[in-house]
Amino acid sequence: MSGEYPLVEPTGSLLLAWQVSRESILLVGAGPVASSRLYHLVCAQPRKIYVVAPDDDNVDPEMRYRMTADPDAGAGGNGGVEIEWIKRKYSEHDHADLQLVLQDGQGGGGGGLGMVLVATDDATLSTRICAECRRLRIPVNVADVPPECDFYFGSVLRRGALSVMVSTNGKGPRIAARLRRRIEKSIPDGAGEAIARVGDLRAALRRVEPGKGNDAIAQRMQWMIRVSDQWSIEQLARMDPDMRHRVLQGWATDSAPSYYDVAPARINSLAALGLRAGRAVGLLGPGGSCPVDRDPDGNVRRCPFVLGMTGFVTGLVTASVAVAAWHRYSSMSRR
Amino acid sequence: MSGEYPLVEPTGSLLLAWQVSRESILLVGAGPVASSRLYHLVCAQPRKIYVVAPDDDNVDPEMRYRMTADPDAGAGGNGGVEIEWIKRKYSEHDHADLQLVLQDGQGGGGGGLGMVLVATDDATLSTRICAECRRLRIPVNVADVPPECDFYFGSVLRRGALSVMVSTNGKGPRIAARLRRRIEKSIPDGAGEAIARVGDLRAALRRVEPGKGNDAIAQRMQWMIRVSDQWSIEQLARMDPDMRHRVLQGWATDSAPSYYDVAPARINSLAALGLRAGRAVGLLGPGGSCPVDRDPDGNVRRCPFVLGMTGFVTGLVTASVAVAAWHRYSSMSRR
Numbered sequence: 244m245s246g247e248y249p250l251v252e253p254t255g256s257l258l259l260a261w262q263v264s265r266e267s268i269l270l271v272g273a274g275p276v277a278s279s280r281l282y283h284l285v286c287a288q289p290r291k292i293y294v295v296a297p298d299d300d301n302v303d304p305e306m307r308y309r310m311t312a313d314p315d316a317g318a319g320g321n322g323g324v325e326i327e328w329i330k331r332k333y334s335e336h337d338h339a340d341l342q343l344v345l346q347d348g349q350g351g352g353g354g355g356l357g358m359v360l361v362a363t364d365d366a367t368l369s370t371r372i373c374a375e376c377r378r379l380r381i382p383v384n385v386a387d388v389p390p391e392c393d394f395y396f397g398s399v400l401r402r403g404a405l406s407v408m409v410s411t412n413g414k415g416p417r418i419a420a421r422l423r424r425r426i427e428k429s430i431p432d433g434a435g436e437a438i439a440r441v442g443d444l445r446a447a448l449r450r451v452e453p454g455k456g457n458d459a460i461a462q463r464m465q466w467m468i469r470v471s472d473q474w475s476i477e478q479l480a481r482m483d484p485d486m487r488h489r490v491l492q493g494w495a496t497d498s499a500p501s502y503y504d505v506a507p508a509r510i511n512s513l514a515a516l517g518l519r520a521g522r523a524v525g526l527l528g529p530g531g532s533c534p535v536d537r538d539p540d541g542n543v544r545r546c547p548f549v550l551g552m553t554g555f556v557t558g559l560v561t562a563s564v565a566v567a568a569w570h571r572y573s574s575m576s577r578r
Numbered sequence: 579m580s581g582e583y584p585l586v587e588p589t590g591s592l593l594l595a596w597q598v599s600r601e602s603i604l605l606v607g608a609g610p611v612a613s614s615r616l617y618h619l620v621c622a623q624p625r626k627i628y629v630v631a632p633d634d635d636n637v638d639p640e641m642r643y644r645m646t647a648d649p650d651a652g653a654g655g656n657g658g659v660e661i662e663w664i665k666r667k668y669s670e671h672d673h674a675d676l677q678l679v680l681q682d683g684q685g686g687g688g689g690g691l692g693m694v695l696v697a698t699d700d701a702t703l704s705t706r707i708c709a710e711c712r713r714l715r716i717p718v719n720v721a722d723v724p725p726e727c728d729f730y731f732g733s734v735l736r737r738g739a740l741s742v743m744v745s746t747n748g749k750g751p752r753i754a755a756r757l758r759r760r761i762e763k764s765i766p767d768g769a770g771e772a773i774a775r776v777g778d779l780r781a782a783l784r785r786v787e788p789g790k791g792n793d794a795i796a797q798r799m800q801w802m803i804r805v806s807d808q809w810s811i812e813q814l815a816r817m818d819p820d821m822r823h824r825v826l827q828g829w830a831t832d833s834a835p836s837y838y839d840v841a842p843a844r845i846n847s848l849a850a851l852g853l854r855a856g857r858a859v860g861l862l863g864p865g866g867s868c869p870v871d872r873d874p875d876g877n878v879r880r881c882p883f884v885l886g887m888t889g890f891v892t893g894l895v896t897a898s899v900a901v902a903a904w905h906r907y908s909s910m911s912r913r
Contacts, residue, residue, distance in 0.1 A: 247640075247643075248640045248643060248644070248654075249617060250653040250654060251617075251620045251621055251652075251653045251654075251655075251656070251657030251658075252621050252653070252736035252737065252738060252741070252770075253621060253623050253653070253657055253658075253739075254621050254622065254623075254736050254738075254739055254740070254741040255597075255599065255622065255623050255739065256595035256596055256597055256598065256622055256741070257595070257596040257598055257618060257619070257621075257622035257624075258593070258594070258595055258596070258731075258732065258734055258741055258743035259593070259594050259596050259729040259730070259731065259743075260591035260592070260593055260729060260730040260731070260732050260743070260745040260747060261591055261592040261593070261594050261728070261729045262590075262591055262727060262728055262729060262730065263591065263592055264590065282584060282586075283592060284592070285586045286586055286587050286588060286589050286592075287589065287590065287591055287592035288588050288589075288590050289592075305582075305583045308582075308583060309583070317586075318585040318586045318587070318588070319583075319585060319586075320586075321586070322586030322588055323586075323588075379715075380714075380715040380716075381715075382717075392597060393596070393597055394594040394595060394596045394597055395594070395595040395597065396593075396594065396595070397593065397594075397595050399593055401587035401589050402587065403587060403589075404588075404589055404590065404746050404747055404749045404750070405589070405744070405745075405746055405754075405757070406587075406589040406591070406593055406744075406745050406747075407742060407743065407744050407745070407757075407761065408593035408594075408595070408742065408743045408745075409740070409741075409742050410595040410740075410741050410742075410743075411739050411740055411773045412595060412739055412741075414739045414773050414774075414776070414777050415739070415772070415773040415776045415777065417803060417806060417807070418769075418772060418773055418776060418806070418811065418814075419740075421811065422740070422742075422765060422769060422811070425764055425765070425766070426742065426761050426764055426765070428764065429760055429761055429763065429764030430757060430760070430761070431760070434753070434757060435587075437750075437753060438746045438749050438750040438753055439749075441749070441750045441753060442749050442750065468752060471752060471753070472752070476753065476756065476757070479753075
């Protein structure tokens with residue numbers, strides 16, 4: 244029976260998208276490593292971040308900037324996340340700071356203290372915090388000390404709601420960063436936009452068909468898949484409110500409009516004309532898109548207008564060459 | 579001060595590589611979703627996996643295969659991970675199964691129960707398990723029920739120790755899978771191999787220079803960076819024990835041999851000759867590699883032999899054309 248199923252790749256860790264919106268997070272330290280952690284954290288949008296570190300010259304400038312940013316600075320500052328800077332060294336003897344965050348989380352009705360990140364040069368302190376966290380069953384990460392980490396941070400790239408993590412499970416952080424840069428180039432422009440636009444379409448569909456039963460949910464999901472699978476990521480990113488409105492009209496007639504059915508530009512109207520003609524004579528697939536020129540994701544790869552024009556020009560040229568050749572041949576034989 | 583620092587991208591979740599080697603994991607359910615979870619789990623190599631599900635026709639065939647695989651099947655089976663299948667419906671009233679795993683973890687000296695994954699059709703059961711896990715501070719994921727998830731699974735690709743997760747934080751799972759397939763194509767063949775070979779080199783270096791002080795660690799790290807940064811990922815993947823031995827000889831002389839310095843083939847010897855000549859006349863950078871033709875990762879992009887030969891042939895052609903033109907000009911002016 245082996246061979247039928249995917250082989251096990253022993254990566255050694257489980258990649259997860261940890262949900263922190265209802266949690267507070269405690270970060271101990273304010274050096275360059277803590278600063279990089281803080282950036283990860285503000286992108287993750289937790290309920291609140293507590294930072295425990297003395298206010299001295301060792302505070303990383305970017306970290307200081309984010310901790311003291313104007314709440315209105317938004318994405319340019321702390322991303323709208325509340326950060327409380329407790330300006331002293333972590334008191335390892337009573338763990339008062341840990342207790343403070345724990346109590347705040349429980350009192351506020353949130354999910355409590357989600358995790359503790361330690362990034363200080365004080366190895367003794369780190370070990371004590373780690374032990375206390377494990378006693379309290381709070382996930383902990385001590386930078387650069389693998390045995391004191393319940394989780395690692397990989398190399399991450401972000402585009403809006405999209406995030407990609409490259410992990411080598413600590414075996415090659417530098418190769419991970421190199422691969423992350425290669426991957427960055429392979430992600431189409433507007434991937435983050437495309438995800439947002441699919442979210443908009445899903446929300447609009449729920450307004451048109453608000454049913455909450457399992458059948459309604461399944462129907463909506465099926466239609467969303469039919470529509471989005473025939474749009475490329477670049478096309479999804481270009482779906483504006485007008486186009487969304489026209490796509491939604493397909494829901495009533497149980498059809499899945501393609502990009503070329505709803506795009507406004509003249510060239511796309513020509514393409515849509517081609518699509519409709521193709522459908523009418525039965526050349527095109529049931530989704531209404533070209534049955535041949537699809538990428539491995541099942542998306543239409545080329546604009547049908549371009550394909551058609553290419554065919555036309557190739558035909559013109561072939562014919563002209565044939566005519567010229569025949570002309571020459573007949574004029575030669577006449578000689 | 580804004581603008582200096584990266585903008586916050588509100589992805590809404592924290593991507594983590596969760597360490598499970600000392601933990602047990604409880605999986606409730608054995609349908610297709612549970613089966614996909616189980617594959618993630620065996621790749622993560624936890625201490626032990628407990629599965630609670632009745633032994634009936636609803637068990638997914640791949641899941642049944644992995645749960646009952648011969649331990650010697652290795653990567654083709656359960657990847658060497660111990661799986662205990664508790665063949666009954668989860669008893670939500672006493673949570674006996676959860677208690678069993680908790681006690682086993684504590685008794686065995688391991689890290690205890692790391693997380694609970696629920697993938698059943700029984701929504702009432704799922705909600706009860708989730709509540710009990712939150713009471714016990716055990717991270718939990720109930721498939722398809724976001725409010726009952728402390729973490730999500732993204733779309734993951736794996737190559738040996740390398741793993742890449744694409745997450746849209748639940749906003750576009752289908753787009754995540756499409757991007758994962760695009761990313762798959764951008765990852766060089768042998769990326770997993772390259773990570774393994776860098777690990778081998780690091781281990782060999784520790785045998786040559788076993789110092790445990792901070793200085794020794796920093797020196798080793800610096801040299802590893804100097805070496806690996808001038809090897810492409812494809813070259814690293816080809817580092818065999820002979821080449822590794824020759825690379826290590828660079829440690830004593832504080833030099834960082836490039837691929838072309840240590841590769842065995844004749845063509846590479848020619849390339850190395852070119853590199854050495856370049857270094858001798860001071861044309862090449864201190865690392866010994868071309869100062870010009872580097873990709874954004876700082877790696878040598880082309881084989882110097884090819885570059886040189888291209889230059890040579892271009893020169894030959896330029897000269898020939900010039901000579902021919904001059905010849906023609908002078909013969910014309912002689913007429």
